[in-house]
Amino acid sequence: MFSEHLGNVLKPNGQVSRTSPDILGHVLRSAGFVAAFFSSVSHSVFPLLCRGLMPRTLDGQITMEKTPSYFVTREAPRRISSMSRDTKLIVVVRNPVTRAISDYTQTLSKKPDLPAFEELAFKNRSLGQVDASWNAIRIGIYALHLETWLQYFPLAQMHFVSGERLITDPAGELGRVQDFLGLKRIVTDKHFYFNKTKGFPCLKKPESSGSPRCLGKSKGRTHVQIDRDVIEQLRDFYRPLNVRFYETVGQDFRWD
Numbered sequence: 024m025f026s027e028h029l030g031n032v033l034k035p036n037g038q039v040s041r042t043s044p045d046i047l048g049h050v051l052r053s054a055g056f057v058a059a060f061f062s063s064v065s066h067s068v069f070p071l072l073c074r075g076l077m078p079r080t081l082d083g084q085i086t087m088e089k090t091p092s093y094f095v096t097r098e099a100p101r102r103i104s105s106m107s108r109d110t111k112l113i114v115v116v117r118n119p120v121t122r123a124i125s126d127y128t129q130t131l132s133k134k135p136d137l138p139a140f141e142e143l144a145f146k147n148r149s150l151g152q153v154d155a156s157w158n159a160i161r162i163g164i165y166a167l168h169l170e171t172w173l174q175y176f177p178l179a180q181m182h183f184v185s186g187e188r189l190i191t192d193p194a195g196e197l198g199r200v201q202d203f204l205g206l207k208r209i210v211t212d213k214h215f216y217f218n219k220t221k222g223f224p225c226l227k228k229p230e231s232s233g234s235p236r237c238l239g240k241s242k243g244r245t246h247v248q249i250d251r252d253v254i255e256q257l258r259d260f261y262r263p264l265n266v267r268f269y270e271t272v273g274q275d276f277r278w279d
């Protein structure tokens with residue numbers, strides 16, 4: 024998502040989106056370099072080799088990498104801190120119930136024979152036992168993942184973006200991201216417009232072209248309809264975990 028709004032980030036498929044040295048500097052652009060640098064096996068086997076693949080950051084530049092799975096990869100905090108303890112970390116978080124449904128919707132689009140959401144989400148539905156080992160559920164236990172990161176990085180080096188506000192107020196959220204990175208607020212309201220067809224904010228004029236640009240079809244899909252009772256059970260499951268997360272980060276995301 025940041026790659027679309029801010030440019031200059033290594034994309035999950037290993038490609039580089041755009042380059043805009045004034046805003047964010049350069050990216051990991053080594054040939055054959057794959058994303059998920061800090062969660063890949065090769066990192067543990069060849070840490071120096073992998074580090075050597077990273078480009079030099081010149082004065083006035085910031086090197087960024089974007090891999091959503093880092094936040095939930097146990098080894099990632101240690102690996103990243105052993106490379107640089109000054110790394111700044113940005114995490115986009117959204118209501119974990121919506122996140123789980125979004126996750127399931129995405130997987131279903133690739134595997135149409137997937138069991139029903141309800142079958143995967145519960146160990147025993149009538150007893151209200153949620154299956155926290157199912158990835159779509161586990162990822163949303165933000166407080167748990169954060170604990171591992173806090174063993175390696177102080178909270179001051181982390182910034183949490185509200186996935187909800189990123190849609191309702193993208194400029195506001197990106198303003199805070201730019202502040203956190205110590206950048207001038209270059210991306211502002213004037214860069215966005217609300218696209219009624221897409222139902223999401225889009226960029227008025229990306230640097231790579233002169234025409235407006237929205238995120239791709241896989242972002243902002245219509246979610247699978249889930250039974251109201253199931254949603255309630257999941258909300259109950261996440262409520263105390265969300266509170267723990269709010270308390271740790273000192274920010275209320277209002278997911279209830």
Ligand SMILES: Nc1ncnc2c1ncn2[C@@H]1O[C@H](COP(=O)(O)OS(=O)(=O)O)[C@@H](OP(=O)(O)O)[C@H]1O
Nearest residue numbers: 024091125126189190223224225238241242243244
């Ligand atoms: N401007 C704009 N346009 C489209 N979509 C937007 C935008 N801002 C935030 N979102 C939300 O981003 C969600 C998809 O992001 P992902 O987390 O799946 O991205 S990533 O693949 O992990 O990088 C996607 O989730 P779904 O709605 O579940 O598809 C969107 O809700």
